[in-house]
Amino acid sequence: MEKIYLDNAATTPVAREVLDAMMPYFSEKYGNASSIHSFGTEAKEALEDAREKIANKLNANPYEIVFTSGGTESNNLALKGAALSNRKKGNHIITTKIEHGSVLKPCKWLEKLGFDVSYLDVDEYGLVDPENFENSIRDETIMVSVIHGNNEIGTIQDIDEIGKIAREKEIYFHIDACQSFTKTGINVETQNLDMVTINSHKIYGPKGIGALYIREGVKVDPLIHGGGHERKLRAGTENIPGIVGFAKAAEITTPGDVEKMRELRDYLIKRIINEIPNSNLIGHPQKRLCNNANFTFKFIEGESMLMLLDQAGICVSTGSACSSHALKPSHVLLATGIPPEDAHGSLRLSPGKYNTLEEMDYTVVNLKKIVGRLRELSPFK
Amino acid sequence: MKFPYSEKVLEHFRNPRNVGKIDDADGKATVGSPACGDMVAVYIKVDPKDSRISDVKFESYGCASNIATGSIITELAKGRTLEEAKSITWTQASDALGGLPKIKAHCSVLAVDGLRSAIQNYEEKHGLVKDMTPTTVDVVRRRLGKVMNPLTGLDMVRTNLVKEIEIKDGEVKIVVDLPDNHQFAPNIKEEVIDKIESLWDVKKVVVEFTE
């Protein structure tokens, strides 16, 4: 049986075109971009060409792009780098309750160093209230960090509003755009963005490569010291095949891909909500990532659903406690006010550009059966 | 995360044995709570002649290891005497399943607890409890410590939902600090009655809410 991969929010396959673009940089074109000879120049050209392509996608200047090992490192650099570099200004950071671990954990770490972090509440759809954000700004506030498209519930924040306020109050504005990059417009100029985290493996590029856009003039301390690579902000010989692949992946995304994912997403949402009783969509109904459909199914638990779907060849993810090491349901789901017993029954289906409508049909048919079976087994009704 | 489940666990998860309710059960118990993500109900029929479990069924709300343990525990208990069944441990259940992951101990121990509680429920209802000490507020409180507060996933004693316990002439009154129109009020009431009314000297359980 063919497998159906509906976990594209976790990671995506590397697109054929991307792999083809990368291959020469493993074999013939293996130079170190810091070398002066022809091998080095070849690598350097590829690096700068990639930087330009990524910058174009954000309406940024190429030298404002710093390549990193991925979304996690970019978020760490943005949070810790900016906090440590701006200690003189203050010790206050604002973020939200629905961040990815790679923002939350650096915040927790900064708290240990004496920084004060405010975690903004979200409403039932996962949206931050810009007014609430404005009220939480103090004289000591250095920065605000907000997840643009949420990896779990798919909600896309209104960053225009937040950006306006941040600019007016002169605090840095960082977004984690790992999920939203190439799926919804990001413009560092019109949206007043100071730092933007992006990565490659969510957009059909290779894993282990990402970037942080850092606006010229924004003060950030490096976390990795060594040679003078990447404006001295990130030492280490550049991962040229990864960078080339990342840029290629960003370059080949089309509005058609986004449209296709949206169509698959909407088809799934419509059929599941209509055909499976006691199922609810979580996240915002309109302001959501084109590849995110996330539901709660009452009276049953997510890990069981996930495993039975896996048996049927369908790969998804859940916010249930039992799928995590923490044995607590997802902090994002709880922040939206979903009661724990519903959070345990959550399932995220994230279609990608290689999925088909037939696969969605197969998925819905199997999901219906599985939900029915587990409900029969459940004493909780 | 990867699920390091054995083939046997997966097999019991996919095809659980003895699933369902026994309507005229001689003993039954529900343990765990949906808020914590795991809940098991166990029903037993007991042959009074030789105190053997003649039938046992279970229902489960939970992850794969919870369901698989529910299934294996019914297989292990069927045909056993109450004394034998009572002494079945998590380790035995885990061994019978070819080993359960450590991180899943919490979810799978629930089924073992469920079986023991169902047996206890039977013994209490049939006057088989040897320990005939009278029910005190402490005894009631200890039992309420097994009723989960769905709002927090912690038990109702620890989360201060138990406002008052009164015992008089075999009647136990429990005041729960929740409005009576609260979404979980009926569940909590049912669970409280279930846990307390089987005590040997309790004739009636009254559950009141604060508003």
Ligand SMILES: Cc1ncc(COP(=O)(O)O)c(C=O)c1O
């Ligand atoms: C919103 C978000 N931020 C950060 C990351 C981390 O990125 P990476 O896996 O490239 O370190 C991810 C995905 O894993 C993500 O979805």
